[in-house]
Amino acid sequence: MQPFATHTGIVGSLDRANVDTDQIIPKQFLKRIERTGFGQFLFCDWRFQADGSPNPEFELNRPEAQGATILLARRNFGCGSSREHAPWALADYGFRVVIAPTFADIFFNNCLQNGMLPIRLSEDDVAELFRRTAAAAASGGQYRLHVDLKACTVADDAGFSRAFTVDPFRRQCLLEGLDDIGLSLRHADRIAAWEAAQGLPAVAG
Amino acid sequence: MSAPRTLLDKIWDNHVVYTPPGELPLLYIDRHLVHEVTSPQAFEGLRLAGRKVRRPEATFATPDHNVPTTDRRLPIADPVSKQQIDTLRANCREFGIRLYDLGDADQGIVHVIGPELGITQPGMTIVCGDSHTATHGALGALAFGIGTSEVEHVLATQTLRQAKPKSFEVRVDGRLAPGVTAKDLVLYLIGRLSTEGGTGYVIEYTGPCIRGLGMEQRMTVCNMSIEAGARAGMIAPDAVTFDYMRGREFAPADFDKAVAAWEKLPSDADAAYDRVEVFQGGDVVPQVTWGTNPAQVTGVDAAVPDPDAFGDPNDRSSASRALDYMGLARGTKIVDIPLDRVFIGSCTNSRIEDLRAAADVVKGYRVAANVHAMVVPGSGRVKRQAEEEGLDRVFREAGFEWREAGCSMCLGMNPDTLSPGQRCASTSNRNFEGRQGKGGRTHLVSPAMAAAAAVAGHFVDIRGWEYK
Numbered sequence: 001m002q003p004f005a006t007h008t009g010i011v012g013s014l015d016r017a018n019v020d021t022d023q024i025i026p027k028q029f030l031k032r033i034e035r036t037g038f039g040q041f042l043f044c045d046w047r048f049q050a051d052g053s054p055n056p057e058f059e060l061n062r063p064e065a066q067g068a069t070i071l072l073a074r075r076n077f078g079c080g081s082s083r084e085h086a087p088w089a090l091a092d093y094g095f096r097v098v099i100a101p102t103f104a105d106i107f108f109n110n111c112l113q114n115g116m117l118p119i120r121l122s123e124d125d126v127a128e129l130f131r132r133t134a135a136a137a138a139s140g141g142q143y144r145l146h147v148d149l150k151a152c153t154v155a156d157d158a159g160f161s162r163a164f165t166v167d168p169f170r171r172q173c174l175l176e177g178l179d180d181i182g183l184s185l186r187h188a189d190r191i192a193a194w195e196a197a198q199g200l201p202a203v204a205g
Numbered sequence: 206m207s208a209p210r211t212l213l214d215k216i217w218d219n220h221v222v223y224t225p226p227g228e229l230p231l232l233y234i235d236r237h238l239v240h241e242v243t244s245p246q247a248f249e250g251l252r253l254a255g256r257k258v259r260r261p262e263a264t265f266a267t268p269d270h271n272v273p274t275t276d277r278r279l280p281i282a283d284p285v286s287k288q289q290i291d292t293l294r295a296n297c298r299e300f301g302i303r304l305y306d307l308g309d310a311d312q313g314i315v316h317v318i319g320p321e322l323g324i325t326q327p328g329m330t331i332v333c334g335d336s337h338t339a340t341h342g343a344l345g346a347l348a349f350g351i352g353t354s355e356v357e358h359v360l361a362t363q364t365l366r367q368a369k370p371k372s373f374e375v376r377v378d379g380r381l382a383p384g385v386t387a388k389d390l391v392l393y394l395i396g397r398l399s400t401e402g403g404t405g406y407v408i409e410y411t412g413p414c415i416r417g418l419g420m421e422q423r424m425t426v427c428n429m430s431i432e433a434g435a436r437a438g439m440i441a442p443d444a445v446t447f448d449y450m451r452g453r454e455f456a457p458a459d460f461d462k463a464v465a466a467w468e469k470l471p472s473d474a475d476a477a478y479d480r481v482e483v484f485q486g487g488d489v490v491p492q493v494t495w496g497t498n499p500a501q502v503t504g505v506d507a508a509v510p511d512p513d514a515f516g517d518p519n520d521r522s523s524a525s526r527a528l529d530y531m532g533l534a535r536g537t538k539i540v541d542i543p544l545d546r547v548f549i550g551s552c553t554n555s556r557i558e559d560l561r562a563a564a565d566v567v568k569g570y571r572v573a574a575n576v577h578a579m580v581v582p583g584s585g586r587v588k589r590q591a592e593e594e595g596l597d598r599v600f601r602e603a604g605f606e607w608r609e610a611g612c613s614m615c616l617g618m619n620p621d622t623l624s625p626g627q628r629c630a631s632t633s634n635r636n637f638e639g640r641q642g643k644g645g646r647t648h649l650v651s652p653a654m655a656a657a658a659a660v661a662g663h664f665v666d667i668r669g670w671e672y673k
Contacts, residue, residue, distance in 0.1 A: 016526075017519040018400055018498050022637040027618045031271060031285040033245035033292050035353075045639050074519055076401040079434065079498075080637060081616075082336040083243065084352035102401055105370075105436050106336060106350055113354035167368065169228045180354070181256070184231060184362045187223055191259075191364060194222040194233060203259055 002115035003177030004149055007096050011143045012060050012068025013133045019073055020080035021107060025089040038085055039092030064137035070097040070145050072129055077118075078107025087111045097147050099154070101126050112170045115177065117147065119154060119164045132156065149175060209473035212441050213372045213407050216347040216470070220330050222364055229366040235329040237359050238315045239266040239302065241293040242618070243334030247357035248296040258300040259363045265324055266297050267305040269314045270335075271618040274581050274608035277307055286619070300360075313584025313610040316340040316552035320424065321586055323453025327442035327467040332359055337552045337634065338437075339430040343423035344450070345442030345470055347407065350431065370436065371479040373406035377414035379486040384668040386562070387422035388554060388632065388651035390414070391429040392492035394484065396502040403435025406480065409472065410440050414486030420449040421556040428553045429634050432499040441471035491667050493539050494636045494649040496527035501636075503539065505654065505666045511535040530638055531646050532626070540664050542648070546629040547578035547659035548641070549605075549652055551615035554632035555583030557590050559652040563632075564596040566656035569673030572604035573662030579606040579621070581613040605659070617642045630658040 029041040046058050054061045060068065071090065077100040078086060087110045090098065096116055101123045103111075111118045121129070129145075136143035147154050149171060155161035166174075173180060196202065210218070217232070224230040244266070251257065258264060268290045273281060281287040290307065297304040305312045311322060316337055319325040327345035332338060334356045341348035351365065359365055375398075381390060408430050410423075418426065423440050430438025440446075447464050450456050457463035490504040501524065503510065512524035512535065528535065533542070549555070549563050560582065572578045580600050582588035588610055591597055597607045614621040615633035623629055623645025632655050633640075636647040650658065653667045 017523055020498070020635075020637045022616075022635070022640050026639055026643070027616050030242050030618060031283070031289050033249070033289055035246045035249075045643055076404070076434070079400055080336065080431075080635060082334060082350040082352055084246075084334075084354060087352075102404060104401070104434060105404055106352060110352035110354065113352060167229065169366070172227075179254075180366060181254070181358050181361045183228070184358065184364060184366065185256075187225065187231060188362070190223040191231070191233070191362060195260075195363075200260075 001113070001173070001177045001179065004096065004115050004117055004174040006149065007069065007147045008144060009069030009096065010065070010067050011070045011072050011129065011133050011145055012065035013072040013130055014059050015074065015130060017074035018076045018079055021078055021083050021086040022080055024078070024086040025083065030083060030085055035088055036092060038089035039094070042089040042093045062137070064133070064142050069094050070099065070147070071095050072126065072133060073098065073100045074126070075101040075123065077103050079104040082106045084110045084113070087114045087116050091116050099126065099129065112174065113180065115174065117149060117174065119147070121154070121162055121164060125162055128160065132158070132160065209476040211372050211472040211476040211478060212345065212409055212439055212470055213347065214476070216328055216330065217369055219328065229368055231364040232330060232367045233364050234332050234359050235263065236324055236331040237264040238319055238331065238333035238338070239264060239356070240270055240315050240333070240335065241268040241289045242270045243353050244296065244356055245289065245292045246353050247360060248300065250357040251300070251360060256361045258302065258360045261301040263363060264302045264360065265305070265319070266293060266302050267312055267315055267318060268293055268307055270612045270616065272307055272611040273619055274611050274613045274621060277609055310585045313587065314552045314555065314612055316428065317555060317583030317587065320344060321453070321584055323450060323455035326450065326457070327446060328470050332365065336431045337428050339435070340424050340428040340552055342430070342437050342439035343420065343427040344446055345439060345467065347437055347439065349436040370407045371405055373403060373408045373435065374478040374481045375408050375410050376412040376481065376483045377410065377486050378412050378483065380414050380417055381486045381489060384653070385489050385491060386651040386653065387418055387425040389492045390486065390489050391426045392494065392499065392502045392649060393489045395429060395433045395499045396492070397484070398433040398482070400432065400498050400500045401434040403430060403433040406435050407437040407439065408433070408435045409478070410438060415440055416443065419558065420445055421558045424556070425553055429499065432634060442467045491651065491654050493654070493664055495531065495533060495539070496524060497530055497636055497638050498523070499634065499636060499649060501527055502649070505539050505664055507539060509533045509535055509537045509539070540666065543628070543663045544576055544630050544658055545627040546623060547576055547655050548581070548614045548629055548631040548633065549579070549655050550581030550583065550613050551633035552583065552612070553634045554652050555581060555587065557587050559632065560587065560591050560596050561594070563652040563656035564599040565672060566653050566667070566670060567603045567605070567660060568599050570603055570660040572659045575662050576659050578604065578659040579608055579614070581608045582610050584610045603660070614641050616640060630655045630664065
């Protein structure tokens with residue numbers, strides 16, 4: 001897994017609540033058997049018009065969101081289907097961080113498995129970030145945030161700074177880019193002992 | 206004496222293998238269900254790392270999401286879909302996993318065949334790379350959906366890294382009125398809990414109304430827990446559960462001994478939950494969703510709401526956007542909404558009792574001229590049972606299509622999709638934008654309500670239906 005320590009990037013805002021994983025990556029793209037190449041289909045039904053050209057109305061197609069690596073959204077982001085294709089598509093498009101007041105549980109876990117950091121901030125703080133993103137766009141600019149997973153802070157250059165929390169084990173895995181399975185297999189003896197205690201036959205060596 | 210525990214506490218305690226210092230617990234997984242869409246990348250990960258499946262006999266696979274529901278003797282037309290199903294076959298062969306393949310008499314939707322074959326049992330931990338894994342909690346199991354990376358973790362270790370979720374008792378007192386079903390109940394509950402009311406929790410459904418539900422109805426309720434944000438929903442096992450389990454293919458050989466253990470699972474009388482909400486079964490009327498998430502729901506006797514009436518700004522903008530997408534005007538009576546399509550199927554409502562309920566409504570009627578209607582049984586077994594009972598004839602004679610088992614138009618990965626602008630009464634679980642096909646408009650309802658809508662060409666209140 002790609003390690004995550006600090007990240008500075010442009011904020012792309014998506015002013016919607018309950019963005020489900022069917023929107024993030026529609027089902028017609030789930031037939032592929034690879035983990036890569038999903039970015040081109042991210043938010044496909046919103047992002048493109050019927051003729052395949054970019055929809056100028058869609059938030060991430062606006063000039064201020066070009067090159068965005070931090071996605072800002074409203075509550076319950078990533079609800080619905082468990083498809084890990086959703087964080088794969090976000091990551092492949094270029095996002096490394098998603099900020100929202102709340103996330104759906106499965107999506108939240110799936111992000112952490114892919115070197116992508118989901119950050120929960122209060123509804124008021126998220127509203128403030130939307131205001132600051134819009135203000136930067138209104139003056140023809142882009143809004144940037146600095147994310148520091150070591151310090152667990154998210155900050156801009158104009159006085160906004162907030163702490164966030166993340167499970168200490170998940171944080172360590174992200175910081176070091178650790179392979180979850182490798183870590184768990186260190187405890188294979190304990191798993192085998194637990195299975196034996198349940199009366200399960202031993203697994204073939 | 207030890208502290209009183211909930212059903213969740215007991216299953217959790219029974220399955221924690223070890224909590225390494227400073228890390229998340231390793232939770233043992235008893236059963237792992239696998240399908241073609243969320244598994245190929247996991248098997249590829251194993252191969253790349255030179256790992257094997259730790260306990261192949263705990264893993265069961267079937268293709269369901271992306272399979273044709275038309276004649277199975279014909280080759281799969283879409284080469285990308287064919288490759289995905291061929292990949293599942295190759296992976297199951299390579300890693301020694303039991304596959305209920307296309308053409309197998311027991312193939313079907315993974316959440317239908319798990320309970321049907323007795324793979325799902327009370328007290329177990331069960332996972333699958335699918336959010337509707339919550340279904341299996343109806344038998345008193347802790348069952349939840351996982352991502353593909355976690356699928357790989359379970360294949361390799363037979364465990365998952367999990368923080369213990371919080372517990373949420375949703376108690377339903379009283380009983381459902383005639384014509385009101387488990388689907389109406391769960392839609393009603395989601396409407397009140399919101400799409401994220403259950404986030405971070407496992408819901409345990411309790412109370413006399415839940416106890417009064419049959420096994421398949423309980424599956425319908427638990428199935429949609431994820432639509433309220435809860436990864437898992439569960440119902441304590443009782444005589445209904447044990448009767449359902451008895452005689453199933455994978456049921457324990459020493460059944461009486463198993464029942465004795467299962468009887469210890471229900472929450473202790475004074476166990477504490479992190480959150481409790483109480484509802485009245487008698488308050489529930491047949492439900493119809495009007496928006497683009499399952500919490501945007503109302504009674505069939507009501508009207509499409511006015512977005513401006515919502516107090517919360519997120520709810521207001523979501524409702525406004527939803528009406529726009531759904532092509533609905535505020536104040537329109539639900540029963541005045543005309544339909545183009547009707548879909549009876551999905552892991553929520555494709556079991557034999559669902560099909561019986563729909564067939565009872567349809568018997569002696571014809572599908573309306575403006576409606577294209579289809580029934581997709583949840584499994585090969587459900588299909589055979591329905592045909593033995595003559596339900597297929599009832600549906601066909603009324604003008605429904607009668608299909609082979611699969612997820613079909615619940616998510617429209619296969620050719621069963623809505624065209625842009627088409628409006629569908631669907632017994633499935635999600636009314637998200639584009640879920641059943643780009644531009645398609647989905648209204649979630651019970652099987653009986655869907656059947657009645659197919660006949661009438663618009664929604665009708667099933668409580669006033671004239672059965673023939």
